[in-house]
Amino acid sequence: MLVGHIQEITRHPVKSFTGEQVQKTKVMDYGLYGDRSHAFKGKNGKFLTITQVPEMVRYQAAFSGDETLDQYPEIKVKTPSGNVLTWGEEAFLEEMERLLKQEAAPVVYHPAHIPVGAIEEENILLVSDASIGELTKLWGKELDGRRFRQNLVISLVNKTPF
Numbered sequence: 001m002l003v004g005h006i007q008e009i010t011r012h013p014v015k016s017f018t019g020e021q022v023q024k025t026k027v028m029d030y031g032l033y034g035d036r037s038h039a040f041k042g043k044n045g046k047f048l049t050i051t052q053v054p055e056m057v058r059y060q061a062a063f064s065g066d067e068t069l070d071q072y073p074e075i076k077v078k079t080p081s082g083n084v085l086t087w088g089e090e091a092f093l094e095e096m097e098r099l100l101k102q103e104a105a106p107v108v109y110h111p112a113h114i115p116v117g118a119i120e121e122e123n124i125l126l127v128s129d130a131s132i133g134e135l136t137k138l139w140g141k142e143l144d145g146r147r148f149r150q151n152l153v154i155s156l157v158n159k160t161p162f
Contacts, residue, residue: 007129008153010146013061013075014087015039016050018146020062030114031123032151033067037114038075038087040096040104048104055080055099061087069111125150134161 012019015036026033038061040048050056058080065073075087085092088106096104109115127150136143145153 002157004128004154004156006152007155010151011035012149013038013063014077015047016056017077018057018060020060026067034063034072034111035151037072037109037111039107040100041107043103048100053100072111124152126152126154128154128156128161130156130159131161
């Protein structure tokens with residue numbers, strides 16, 4: 001029985017940055033290839049996220065090359081001002097220092113495995129078009145589904161939410 005189809009695939013190469021929409025990707029044991037594979041940790045060893053630094057979501061990260069299991073493609077990061085920086089380069093690190101306003105270490109996991117924590121508790125995060133529609137109706141104004149930081153939006157045949 002057909003339940004629905006994948007309407008949108010989103011991968012977040014950098015934890016808490018806006019992700020990239022992709023047409024296809026590998027599904028790994030940890031979730032989508034490269035999802036939340038790059039991050040920042042504070043001095044306390046915990047991930048820095050949009051909970052502590054809400055402005056992180058204004059940066060958009062995208063891989064700029066082919067997916068391989070040996071290493072990730074280069075990551076390009078679009079800043080809120082429209083500049084495009086490369087993960088790891090000096091200008092990017094300076095931008096992150098201004099953004100994070102604290103000592104932070106960049107973290108990169110290997111393509112073969114990303115541990116729980118970087119990807120929260122679940123491997124692939126799903127939402128449905130029906131649930132986003134119902135939440136919009138309940139809230140009374142347009143809801144940006146990206147708020148849920150999902151990997152897949154499923155368009156359901158039977159539009160029953162939740």
